[in-house]
Amino acid sequence: MTKPKVGFFGITGCAGCLLSFIFNEDEILDITNLVNLKAFPFIKEVNADDNFDIVFLEGLVASKEDLETLKKLRGNTKILVSLGACACTGCVPAYRHFTLKENYEHLLYEKRERIRDVEPTPIDAHVKVDYFIPGCPPNKKEILSFIKDLLLGKKPRQYTDPVCVECRRNNNLCLLDIGKPCLGPITLGGCNSVCTNGGFECWGCRGPTKDMNLDLMIKVLKEKGFDDKFIKDRMRTFAGLKLPVLERVINAKGNNAKPHNKD
Ligand code: SF4
Ligand code: SF4
Ligand code: SF4
Incomplete structure (x- = not known):
């Protein structure tokens, strides 16, 4: 061969x-x-x-x-x-x-x-x-x-589930629940949730999932007290160009929980 x-x-x-x-x-x-x-x-x-x-x-x-x-x-x-x-x-x-x-x-x-x-x-x-x-x-x-x-002539699997799937499978404490700005819900898994396993929030380095709910992610982060600037900076660190609607979604009505700046 x-x-x-x-x-x-x-x-x-x-x-x-x-x-x-x-x-x-x-x-x-x-x-x-x-x-x-x-x-x-x-x-x-x-x-x-x-x-x-x-x-x-x-x-x-x-x-x-x-x-x-x-x-x-x-x-x-x-x-x-x-x-x-x-x-x-x-x-x-x-x-x-x-x-x-x-x-x-x-x-x-x-x-x-x-x-x-x-x-x-x-x-x-x-x-x-x-x-x-x-x-x-x-x-x-x-x-x-x-x-x-x-x-082997197989089509390689492209991972499509969010980091949360592996994180849950690894029995981790959810960092969002304790107020940390984890981007696992909108980020492609396949890393075996290596960061959250160690207690560090996911910064989104594998890029967004195709069917992410950006609106809900932003709403949750705002409810946790993170302001627009923090959310934009965090989401843009690894995947800003793949989130062209970020600015519009962040300013949308219904996403306006009262944040305070955690910078
Ligand atoms: S810690 Fe992050 S990745 Fe893990 S379940 Fe919570 S939001 Fe998802
Ligand atoms: S930052 Fe990257 S390696 Fe770490 S949990 Fe998120 S996607 Fe996985
Ligand atoms: S910064 Fe870029 S080149 Fe360096 S490890 Fe990360 S993805 Fe790879």
Whole structure:
């Protein structure tokens, strides 16, 4: 059997998604026996001009170079997988959309012109993406089972339930009930509720579920005493670009419980 040609690439990001895969040492060796790993930053030569069966791409588009690389990879692979929150939602770097440029432009120094090239955007804003593996960083087990499914000719499962489903299954105390601003009800699970298991609220790094009830989430947070600014900042940290209706919903009538600022 011909081994599928697989490439891992990164555009603007922190390399954390790629490293999360490397650190899974035992299983990565199993996988490399089954695939032809043609590109992996830090390990193998990375050449976007090669042809691939599957490309995993970390990072978001934030420069013309990113966009060129993305388009080249899309043209050179049969399957393109958006790897991690930056690629899937824009993540923290895309928060720039919601801040005043004057607050940060003095920090950009000589990179200013380059960074100004393209508004920070997830990769599906530019090209067709076949699969999404969200998270900051993604769950390494999910990456491996994704690859195994493809090798077995199965369609990889895309998780659709919210974090709350796994959180309940793990018998956690609900953090919303004790007044913490947990975004689990509107966030895609698949991380085994790793944050809430440890008592930390979910910040939404895996992006919103398709059928989320944003209106209800905002209402609950307001009832818990969080104000509009806090809610917007929290929801925009990882997935602001995937919540274009946030401003409208937050200002809607019926969502106006009396908040106090918890900043
Ligand atoms: S999703 Fe998180 S870990 Fe991955 S590149 Fe972006 S910031 Fe880094
Ligand atoms: S702690 Fe968060 S994720 Fe867990 S059940 Fe409560 S709201 Fe859902
Ligand atoms: S619990 Fe929320 S913030 Fe934590 S990894 Fe899962 S989706 Fe991301």
